[in-house]
Amino acid sequence: MKHIPLAERLRPRTLEEFVGQDHLLGRNKILHSLLSRGSLPSLILWGPPGCGKTTLARLLASMVDASFVSFSAVLSGLPELRVIIQEAKETKRMGGPRTVLFVDEIHRFNKAQQDAFLPHVESGLITLIGATTENPSFEIISPLLSRCQVLTLNALDKRALLSIIDRALTDKDRGLGELGLSIEKEAAELLADKADGDARSLLNFLELSSELSVSQMPEGKGGRITVETVEETIQQKLLRYDKKGEEHFNIISAFHKSLRGSDPDAALYWLARMLAAGEDPHYVARRMVRFASEDVGNADPQALTVTLNALGAFDFLGKPEGELALAQAALYLATAPKSNAVYTAYGEALSDVNKFGTLPVPLHIRNAPTMLMKDLGYGKGYKYVHNYQDAITDQEHMPSELRNRIYYRPTTRGYEKIIKDRLDKWRKILAKRKALKGS
DSSP: TTTTTTHHHTTOOSTOOOOHEEEEHHHTHHHHHHTTTTOOOOOEEEOOOSSSHHHHHHHHHHHHOOOOEEEETTTTOHHHHHHHHHHHHHHHHTTTEEEEEEEEEEEEHHHHHHHHHHHHHHHTTTEEEEEEESSSHSSHHHHHHHSSSSEOOOOOOOOHHHHHHHHHHHHHTTTSSGGGGGOOHHHHHHHHHHHHTTHHHHHHHHHHHHHHHTTTTTOOOOEOOOOHHHHOOOOOOOOOOOTSHEEEHHHHHHHHHHHHHTTTTHHHHHHHHHHHHHHHHHHHHHHHHHHHIIIIIHHHHGHHHHHHHHHHHHHHTTTTTHHHHHHHHHHHHSSSSOOOOOHHHHHHHHHHHHHHOOOOOOOOGGGGSSSSHHHTTTTTTOGGGGGSSOOOOOOOOOOOGGGOOOOOOOOOSTTTTHHHHEEEEEEHHHHHHHHHOOO
């Protein structure tokens, strides 16, 4: 049994051994209630790696005395599924137990493959339990999703991980108990921190640490796992981050909202999380450039320059030195005055473009490079602003259908207050001129 990885040997065989997910398995919680009635609907188990999705599926099937069939979306396809369905039909015909079909990484099936489950789930031939690390609302087709109960599993907390370490070191049948190992409290906590909520990673780290500790003992037994042992085993913490999955969007959202909320410390943390986990720095820089226009705008026009310069500095320096330029830009954006007036104004203008189509350019502001165009009135009546007091005129630049339309409404924050005061001053001058003409 020693050749089997520790994580597999210690896989819980009963719900009593299962650690975590109390929000599902606790008294009067959904799974506790279902199992107490001997009921098991089709489920989608959604959660991060190593939180117990596969183990929980096995335990649920055993508790309702079902036949458990495991199926990998990575290694198998429709031909294998047809065989399983045929066997389930035969088992049912013979009066055997119902079939629980567990599909690991169900999000990897395309739409047509997911469609193949529908009639068999609907008829009750199989009870489907799908496991996914991706948001089901994005990755699972609606008809299948509507026939399944989605249960969210959480990453294991530190207390749960420490209890797994304790069990692994004391279990003599399936764990490391026969080795007579002990572990420093700080080393156990370091292992739990490095595992990042993943029980499988935790046990893999622990197994390597135990091998390193035992190898240093003359009798191949005993020893103490220290912080130094753990650090030697784990050169670098592997952060949970899928550059195409939900965690990617969660973290970039947290970064963007921290910038918008003027929280420089949170912004710096999420930036570091992304870069440490291998996110493309250019993607982060592009998001900051967008932010500079969308959420800072003309409240601080320098923000756009700072973010573009940060991108250039990163390309010039490379990693890791160039990451400081990105950090500097993030801190600048977080502490800059905020305005979405540019974003709102452009949205309103674009809405009018879509609503009114290709309205003609007013004749007086058209280009007139040929005599024919001049004869047609192109450019006629154009007022050259530099010939007027304060370099402003009451000239209309909009199509007639949009006359007097205002999109840009600068705030009183940062540099936009100067812009607002300037626009207000110009409008007062024009209103005064108009009043004088009318008198």
